Structures are given as structure tokens and as C-alpha cells.
Amino acid sequence: MFFDRQTQEEQEHYIKLLQVVGSLSNLFSENKTPYLYYRAAENIFCKALNANNLARGDVSFDAFKGNVGIGLKTFVHGNGKKFEKIAEFNKDLEKFRGLDAEETMQKIVELRNERIAATERAHGTNEMIYHLVTRKDGKFEIYEEEMHYIDIDTLKLDKKKTTDKNIFFKDKHANYKFYIAKSTLYKQFFCENPVASFNVEILDNPFEFLLSKDSQQYYMVHESEEEKYEQIYLPLYSARSGEVEEKSGLNQWNAGGRSRHEDEVYVPIPSWIHKQFEGFFPFDRHTGDKAPFILVLPDGKEIDASICQGGGKGFMSNPNKELGYWILRTILQIPVGQLVTYADLDRVGIDSVLITKYDEHRFKINFASKGSYDEFEGEFKD
Incomplete structure (x- = not known):
């Protein structure tokens, strides 16, 4: 796994930053499940693990480090079997407008694979992973899995689940859902064996912490490229x-x-x-x-x-x-x-x-x- 190959110092720094941000959850809600905004998760990942941030670049990776392209996701754990968005095709709507479910599936897979291939060529990567931070009551868990091209040879439409709103299909690697109204592709993630699991103590008064000197060591002092x-x-x-x-x-x-x-x-x-x-x-x-x-x-x-x-x-x-x-x-x-x-x-x-x-x-x-x-x-x- 990618996370295991990082230095111990990087891993500890990453976990600590996630814990600190998660501890501020009462700024947003009173839920026992700690909150983690996806942009914060992306910035923390790149800052702590010294990765290149691509999250605003409209490419198939959110980050890359060395030869590894990385898709970053954070979501509530639930039952550990979640469909999460991996790509949008709003600008390609004309390419599949009017197609039936089978034809739409084929076109979306083609577009998805072309995007991944172009992103790999641009960044010189030959390995791809998803890095997931899932949220449970009082804790975060980290999961990783390989990111695959969608396999054309084993592609199969799930006609029983498919409706006029969602097209369900799968290949030998994963289950997918295409939400027609939003032109959005989802992949199902199975989160069973975490590479790391750690508690997050939600502060009763996060404002007090933010105003303290202790909080200053965790400030994101670097600006993102588009700001700097x-x-x-x-x-x-x-x-x-x-x-x-x-x-x-x-x-x-x-x-x-x-x-x-x-x-x-x-x-x-x-x-x-x-x-x-x-x-x-x-x-x-x-x-x-x-x-x-x-x-x-x-x-x-x-x-x-x-x-x-x-x-x-x-x-x-x-x-x-x-x-x-x-x-x-x-x-x-x-x-x-x-x-x-x-x-x-x-x-x-x-x-x-x-x-x-x-x-x-x-x-x-x-x-x-x-x-x-x-x-x-x-x-x-x-």
C-alpha cells in the first residue's frame, strides 16, 4: 500500500493533522461522527505526505507522488460498502445524449479510460491507487486500493438494477453506477481492512482551541498554488x-x-x-x-x-x-x-x-x- 511506504514521520504527521481537523467538527455539526471536508483532506494529504496536489486540475488524479497517481476520497463509513463519485461528464453530455443504457455505459467507460490514460501520460505515473479516509463515530479509518481502468472485456450491464435515472454495471474489478441526471460516474468501495485506524476526540469548544497558541502549530501556513x-x-x-x-x-x-x-x-x-x-x-x-x-x-x-x-x-x-x-x-x-x-x-x-x-x-x-x-x-x- 502507498501509505505503508511513506516514512513513519510522514504517517504520524498525516494522522495528527487529520485528528486535529476532525476534533473541530463541532464548528459544523453536533454529530458524533467527526467531520472532514474533502478539500481539507486533499490539502492535508499533500502537505503531510509531500505529494503534488492536482485536486483542482480537472484530471483523473487528485494527487501524485513519484510514479503513483492517487484518487482521494473521504466519506461516512456506514456499512463500508459505499458508492462514491469518481468522475463527471457534464461537458461530454452530447456524446451520450439519446443513447440507450448499453450504449451509454460503453461511451462512459471509453471516456473514463481515455481520461485516466492521458493523466498517466502527462504525469509519468505507472501505478494508480485510491486513498480513502472513512468516518465513524469517534474515529477515522484509512483504506487503500488499486485504481483500475474499467475492463472492456468483462464489462456487463446490470439490467435488473438499471432504471431511467441510474445505469448500473460492473467489470472484473468493481461495481459502478452512472447517475444520468448529473452525468456522474460512481464506483462502489468496499472498506473492510483499514491500513490505519485512529480515534478523533471532538472538542466541545473548538473556538477556544482555535484561539489558543497550541493551534498555531497546525495552521496550514502554505497556500495552494492557485492562491500563492x-x-x-x-x-x-x-x-x-x-x-x-x-x-x-x-x-x-x-x-x-x-x-x-x-x-x-x-x-x-x-x-x-x-x-x-x-x-x-x-x-x-x-x-x-x-x-x-x-x-x-x-x-x-x-x-x-x-x-x-x-x-x-x-x-x-x-x-x-x-x-x-x-x-x-x-x-x-x-x-x-x-x-x-x-x-x-x-x-x-x-x-x-x-x-x-x-x-x-x-x-x-x-x-x-x-x-x-x-x-x-x-x-x-x-
């Missing part, structure tokens, strides 16, 4: 046409004018970004002056990059084939010489990238789900 660093979304398609253009962006390798490497691409930067977020990139939109920067990929690899094209309408790596190989061949798995289309982005559930600015010359890139740039543009573009 400036971030923007960029489209992997043309924001004007809504398509991947044939001779620019991800198809820059197909442009004329000179000989180009088969992996040459650039990520488009709509002009309003440079105006609304002036100074975000090391680029002066008035003079055209620019400076190189470091681009950190999701798996931690660093490549050189710079603003390119007239008016700074994109950025590319140096050499320009590095970023292209990662996007085209590793993530999208496009054959050499084949034009990229929006359908290729749609297939893996992404059409944007999230750029995080660490400092003036160091940025991180990660993929974002379909519609992320559109939502960002709608919120920030004047």
Missing part, C-alpha cells in the same frame, strides 16, 4: 474559430515558409491575455522585447521556452520540438504527419492548459478539462 501564484488558462485551439488551425498552434509543423520539424508547435496566447495580464509572461507587448523562461511539465521535467510569433501570440519550447513531442506524441498520441483536430483534444477530455507563474522566468504547465479556457475568458476578458 498567479495563473491563467490558454486554449490549445484557436479562440477565434474554436478549431485547431491547420497551419498554426498545434499544427505549426504544417506551416509553410521554411523547413519545420514534425513536432514543432506553439501554445496560442490570445491577444487580450497580454493586455489583461500584462507582465504575466516575460514579454513587452509594446516593444516586442522578450526573455526566455523555464517551463515545468506536470512530471517535473523542465524545458526551455519563450514567447513566439508576431505580437507574442504564442509560446514554444527551445528546441521547438520538445513541447510538441510531449503534447502531440505523449499526451494526444497523434501519428507523425497527421493534423491535430479539436476532436483529438475532445477524445482525452482536454482543450486548454493551466499556466502557473512561479516567478518571472519559471512557469508550470498542466492540462485542463474542456471548457476551462472558455470559462476563464468569460470571467476575465473585458
Whole structure:
């Protein structure tokens, strides 16, 4: 199990933070079962176990550490046999609207597996697990199990349970439920043999503790990336046409004018970004002056990059084939010489990238789900 492979200090720190947060449950309710907000559980996991937090990245993992991708869940234990949400498909509604139960099941499984595969390729992981914190009266328990692709060969629709609201199905690994109204996929978890179990003492007066000096050692002094660093979304398609253009962006390798490497691409930067977020990139939109920067990929690899094209309408790596190989061949798995289309982005559930600015010359890139740039543009573009 992943948790057992962490250092004793990390394990103890993780448990202690969960106990402290659980002890404050009377801030929210008077239930004997300690409360644990899922965002708090994600932050505690990453802080205590030194994992990378992906919870807001709209990918199939909530965190990763080394070669392990991790889905994080917390829920009331109950009978230990719980269906819990593992994926949403609201942005893919048109792909299964009007399909019957069998066809919908097949489409959801296809989409789920494609998303997992793309997330694995992006982060360089080859192991996947679910890490669960379940809540009982006066205690928390930790469970872990392997995260699987849904097995196509053993996939079977449960016709007896399936209704016009829920589609039930299973494979050799697990039982699943697709809630049609919310376009949400659930997996059934069986929590029987915990990797850790510990008591949580709920404080009668949590306010008194929060105001004490003792509480200060447990404050989450670090900010999440979206709070600590400036971030923007960029489209992997043309924001004007809504398509991947044939001779620019991800198809820059197909442009004329000179000989180009088969992996040459650039990520488009709509002009309003440079105006609304002036100074975000090391680029002066008035003079055209620019400076190189470091681009950190999701798996931690660093490549050189710079603003390119007239008016700074994109950025590319140096050499320009590095970023292209990662996007085209590793993530999208496009054959050499084949034009990229929006359908290729749609297939893996992404059409944007999230750029995080660490400092003036160091940025991180990660993929974002379909519609992320559109939502960002709608919120920030004047």
C-alpha cells in the first residue's frame, strides 16, 4: 500500500493533522461522527505526505507522488460498502445524449479510460491507487486500493438494477453506477481492512482551541498554488474559430515558409491575455522585447521556452520540438504527419492548459478539462 511506504514521520504527521481537523467538527455539526471536508483532506494529504496536489486540475488524479497517481476520497463509513463519485461528464453530455443504457455505459467507460490514460501520460505515473479516509463515530479509518481502468472485456450491464435515472454495471474489478441526471460516474468501495485506524476526540469548544497558541502549530501556513501564484488558462485551439488551425498552434509543423520539424508547435496566447495580464509572461507587448523562461511539465521535467510569433501570440519550447513531442506524441498520441483536430483534444477530455507563474522566468504547465479556457475568458476578458 502507498501509505505503508511513506516514512513513519510522514504517517504520524498525516494522522495528527487529520485528528486535529476532525476534533473541530463541532464548528459544523453536533454529530458524533467527526467531520472532514474533502478539500481539507486533499490539502492535508499533500502537505503531510509531500505529494503534488492536482485536486483542482480537472484530471483523473487528485494527487501524485513519484510514479503513483492517487484518487482521494473521504466519506461516512456506514456499512463500508459505499458508492462514491469518481468522475463527471457534464461537458461530454452530447456524446451520450439519446443513447440507450448499453450504449451509454460503453461511451462512459471509453471516456473514463481515455481520461485516466492521458493523466498517466502527462504525469509519468505507472501505478494508480485510491486513498480513502472513512468516518465513524469517534474515529477515522484509512483504506487503500488499486485504481483500475474499467475492463472492456468483462464489462456487463446490470439490467435488473438499471432504471431511467441510474445505469448500473460492473467489470472484473468493481461495481459502478452512472447517475444520468448529473452525468456522474460512481464506483462502489468496499472498506473492510483499514491500513490505519485512529480515534478523533471532538472538542466541545473548538473556538477556544482555535484561539489558543497550541493551534498555531497546525495552521496550514502554505497556500495552494492557485492562491500563492498567479495563473491563467490558454486554449490549445484557436479562440477565434474554436478549431485547431491547420497551419498554426498545434499544427505549426504544417506551416509553410521554411523547413519545420514534425513536432514543432506553439501554445496560442490570445491577444487580450497580454493586455489583461500584462507582465504575466516575460514579454513587452509594446516593444516586442522578450526573455526566455523555464517551463515545468506536470512530471517535473523542465524545458526551455519563450514567447513566439508576431505580437507574442504564442509560446514554444527551445528546441521547438520538445513541447510538441510531449503534447502531440505523449499526451494526444497523434501519428507523425497527421493534423491535430479539436476532436483529438475532445477524445482525452482536454482543450486548454493551466499556466502557473512561479516567478518571472519559471512557469508550470498542466492540462485542463474542456471548457476551462472558455470559462476563464468569460470571467476575465473585458
